[in-house]
């Protein structure tokens with residue numbers, strides 16, 4: 437438990453705001469999106485979506501995937517506890533909404549749906565965006581689907597699958613028949629926070645990148661393992677700009693940018 441605290445102190449020491457950011461691309465992103473203080477009407481929908489989950493004391497039997505929970509001891513879990521412990525915070529959901537609203541990606545892939553707290557932010561950020569979201573636990577995904585219907589969110593395709601089996605069976609590699617594989621303009625990695633799995637998803641998805649792809653990795657400082665993963669991703673030759681917001685590592689593949697790593701307080 438000491439690890440995240442040490443990492444956060446290190447982050448606070450190294451992080452900055454827009455001052456001293458010379459890249460116009462990153463400067464604009466920080467000032468016009470990260471620090472955008474407008475009160476979007478969609479924030480009220482995100483809040484209502486969360487509150488309805490927090491009010492739901494029903495329990496479901498979950499199948500536990502990924503790197504394991506530091507909170508739950510049993511697989512019978514109350515919906516409100518899952519929402520409280522496994523989902524994105526309100527502040528970050530609003531930031532995710534603004535990122536989608538700012539970049540207007542056409543296709544989004546979310547790896548790790550849970551109850552859809554982040555999915556709803558991705559979906560409301562641009563109603564024209566098509567979102568595919570992956571979740572291994574069928575009962576959790578079912579709750580998410582009910583919730584999306586309740587809030588009339590229709591631009592999401594939830595898929596019940598183990599992550600690697602989905603990614604390995606999709607048409608992600610270019611072939612002579614299909615030289616341009618599936619493109620996701622934004623990928624949100626939020627499940628199975630282990631080094632091995634994250635690097636595997638990273639490699640599997642690399643053929644889908646374009647110059648404008650945005651990849652967001654959650655919990656990059658969750659453990660030593662994830663910090664090593666983040667360092668490997670930053671050093672990858674295809675990666676140019678990265679932004680560490682402590683909770684997230686945001687990755688860009690823009691050829692016109694020199695390789696540069698930013699540590700930004702949001």
Ligand SMILES: C[S@@+](CC[C@H](N)C(=O)[O-])C[C@H]1O[C@@H](n2cnc3c(N)ncnc32)[C@H](O)[C@@H]1O
Pocket residue numbers: 499500501502503522523524547548549550551552553554555570571572573576597598599600626627628
């Ligand atoms: C942290 S939660 C996602 C939270 C969600 N993005 C949000 O902000 O509300 C991670 C989810 O990924 C699922 N998961 C983890 N590893 C998985 C795997 N290997 N295959 C399929 N689902 C997995 C878990 O069941 C869990 O619901």
